Amino acid sequence: MYKGDDVETVGFVGLGVMGKPMAKNLMKKGFPLVVHNRSRGAVDELVAEGAKAGTSAADVAKQATIVITMLPDTADVERVLTAADGVLAGVQKGALVIDMSSISPAATERLAKLVAEKGASMLDAPVSGGEIGAINGTLSIMVGGDEAAFARAKPVFEGMGNPERIVHIGKSGAGQVCKVCNQIAIGGALAGVSEALALAKKAGVDGSKVRAALLGGFAASRVLEVHGERMLTGNYKPGFRTKLYQKDLRLANEAAAANGVAMPGTAIVTQLVNALVASGGGDLDYAAIGTVLFDLAKSK
Numbered sequence: 001m002y003k004g005d006d007v008e009t010v011g012f013v014g015l016g017v018m019g020k021p022m023a024k025n026l027m028k029k030g031f032p033l034v035v036h037n038r039s040r041g042a043v044d045e046l047v048a049e050g051a052k053a054g055t056s057a058a059d060v061a062k063q064a065t066i067v068i069t070m071l072p073d074t075a076d077v078e079r080v081l082t083a084a085d086g087v088l089a090g091v092q093k094g095a096l097v098i099d100m101s102s103i104s105p106a107a108t109e110r111l112a113k114l115v116a117e118k119g120a121s122m123l124d125a126p127v128s129g130g131e132i133g134a135i136n137g138t139l140s141i142m143v144g145g146d147e148a149a150f151a152r153a154k155p156v157f158e159g160m161g162n163p164e165r166i167v168h169i170g171k172s173g174a175g176q177v178c179k180v181c182n183q184i185a186i187g188g189a190l191a192g193v194s195e196a197l198a199l200a201k202k203a204g205v206d207g208s209k210v211r212a213a214l215l216g217g218f219a220a221s222r223v224l225e226v227h228g229e230r231m232l233t234g235n236y237k238p239g240f241r242t243k244l245y246q247k248d249l250r251l252a253n254e255a256a257a258a259n260g261v262a263m264p265g266t267a268i269v270t271q272l273v274n275a276l277v278a279s280g281g282g283d284l285d286y287a288a289i290g291t292v293l294f295d296l297a298k299s300k
Contacts, residue, residue, distance in 0.1 A: 011064030058090030
């Protein structure tokens with residue numbers, strides 16, 4: 001528990017699937033919390049547990065020395081920071097703004113400059129670990145921005161993530177670049193696991209036994225362990241929705257174009273995701289990418 005006069009008040013804007021459990025974990029660690037969300041239900045739930053409600057993002061910023069945003073996409077973060085009732089309208093001089101959303105690295109750098117003009121600092125700190133990691137407080141956190149700001153934020157990050165997986169990546173925007181890299185790597189693994197299980201099914205081999213064998217060798221991965229099981233059982237209750245992964249892949253392809261990097265594998269994964277969303281699977285867990293390849297192979 002973080003107790004004492006040196007504990008900073010944390011503002012939290014965005015109490016969705018990820019944000020709400022992250023905010024709850026901060027309260028459990030003893031951080032005073034001021035919260036705001038577009039829909040009121042999550043705010044009322046946290047207030048009942050001891051948080052204060054802010055009337056707007058600006059109101060949250062007026063009351064907190066550290067303000068966290070956890071929102072779906074780049075445009076949402078830009079709006080919450082720069083609107084007339086946004087964070088920048090109320091941010092305190094010397095405050096720290098931490099965006100834990102997954103958004104454009106270029107937009108992050110631009111927003112960090114606007115925060116600096118207000119006499120505050122900004123970190124980009126996207127996460128990996130999904131809803132389960134958010135609930136359990138075991139998220140991996142990839143951080144971009146000033147090293148002194150990172151040191152100041154470390155106790156807050158440790159309230160939400162695995163201390164061994166909280167990494168200062170580099171300058172502003174570097175955390176978002178790292179998150180893009182994370183999603184690229186996961187996409188390749190998802191496609192590989194999907195194809196392997198599609199082949200096993202089509203060949204009449206027990207997919208669960210194939211998965212068990214592969215987990216004992218170099219093919220072992222968290223994707224095979226967790227999402228491979230989802231594919232075998234058909235449990236696509238969302239831990240991370242496909243439509244949000246589609247957004248992350250859009251950011252990945254934009255970053256690749258901006259930096260002159262060819263990503264043919266990610267291009268294929270992007271089309272598999274697009275097909276899943278187009279068929280109505282946008283709210284399924286992104287492990288449902290497997291169903292696209294199972295359908296192509298007629299290997300259900």
